[in-house]
Amino acid sequence: MSNTVINKSIKDSIEVPIKDNVENSITVEHLIKKFGDITAVNDISFNVKKGEVFAFLGPNGAGKTTTIKILTTLMDQTSGRVTLNGIDPKINKDGVREGFGIVFQDPSLDEELTAYENMHFHGVLYNIKKDLMKSRIEELLQFVELWDRKDHIVKTFSGGMRRRLEIARGLLHHPKILFLDEPTTGLDPQTRNHIWSYIVKLSQDENITVFFTTHYIEEAEKIAERVAIIDHGKLLTVETPKVIMKNTKTKNLEDAFIKLTGNNLRDEDIGTSEQMRNRMRMRRP
């Protein structure tokens, strides 16, 4: 009897300090990112629970992509602290990198390689064991229904196929967190539906934390367990869609979003690489 009490108290004393890391996949504390005079992310704090499907919404230029870049080790913050799976990217970048997969806003496949080769490339970079590689690639390409196209060059793939391949690739190394930056932009409703059904299935079957952004607010309303809305670098709310709608007295999340962020149009300067892509697109026959 007394033994169990002692055990319990030991367990408690151990659990308390690391509890944060066990329950939360992502923690963000007082995060600030400045570019010269501009403050892109202005003192935001939130947590994402393990296995949660979390939407990160905001108008263009709100600070979404900057936050994702900091979380995914592509950028260092000005101040504040973030952890992923309990690891601080400032201290252990590679440790953080092993624990997440990402589907970027822009395409990031090698178009000259086949679907299988893109997967294999990723597998080697993430140090996946040779004997596991083949079966894992097959499993994931089956999952996104691209196995029969595995030997086709990615150049021949449609936008939806590329996105599915990127999702499969992002999952190859068994990440605990999956980042999706506008994964459905520019896709038809059928493909969007498919992609979300994969993602929901993943979070249910494998307890992966999903952190996504989207401009289709109804997707967030349907899929996300909690939603964060950010604007001008400030966090406006982090709640379940229901509570947000209730608090704003609106019928759907899109109305709530507009009510919170206002009606003004946002003009964001696009990066040079996007400018270049636009030019290339125009030049193509």
Place this chain on the structure above:
Amino acid sequence: MGAVYIMWIRQLKRYFRSKSRIAGSLGQPLLFMVAFGFGLGPIFQQAGQGNYIEFLVPGVIAMTLLFTSISSGIEIIWDRQFGFLKETLVAPVSRLSIMVGRTLGGATLAVMQGIFVMLLSLIIGFKIMNAGTILLGLVFMILISITFTALGTAIASRMQDFHGFQLILNFLVMPLFFLSGAMFPVKGLPGVFNIVVKLDPLSYGVDGLRGALTGTYAFSLGLDLTVLILIATILTVIGSIMFSKIEV
């Protein structure tokens, strides 16, 4: 190690899939060898300098190495544009291994091109004086390729898009080539021009390659090797530092 290998093999795969690239990259050296070799050959001979094809071919091989390796380095801009760079930058591998894999990949392609051009040159009448020193020639090809792939990487790490590409071609690649002694003998050049030629690192690559393949050095084997190894090392270090600073 895996990262180095996979970056290397990726470049080889991409290269062999693009048939037009292979054909295009052999066309220019062939044109140079034929047009200049046969066009200027008689004058060269009259001036008492011997067989111009023999003189020119190592220069054209060096040109091929220079062009291929610089453009391989510059390919980072493509990866940036098509987003693939990000995939490598969020992976749990060091940037150094990515850079080393890239450089080896670019250098391998350049050396292969150089060998293709050398084989082509045999058809139009180039004779390798000393078959035993082909290996030494290969060493120079590798050194030239590493040097300029690293240079391309360093430059591309600082470039956001292709706007500066033409500038680099006109103000870096072309001068490097034309001022290297690839086309003319470097002995007895007038004043300032002589200095400029001796400041061009490719001059030592050309001379080393020419010496190895035909047996005649304008500088010396020791000097050529020393300068090239030094420059290859410096540029690889600079390229690695630049690459490690890329933000996307």
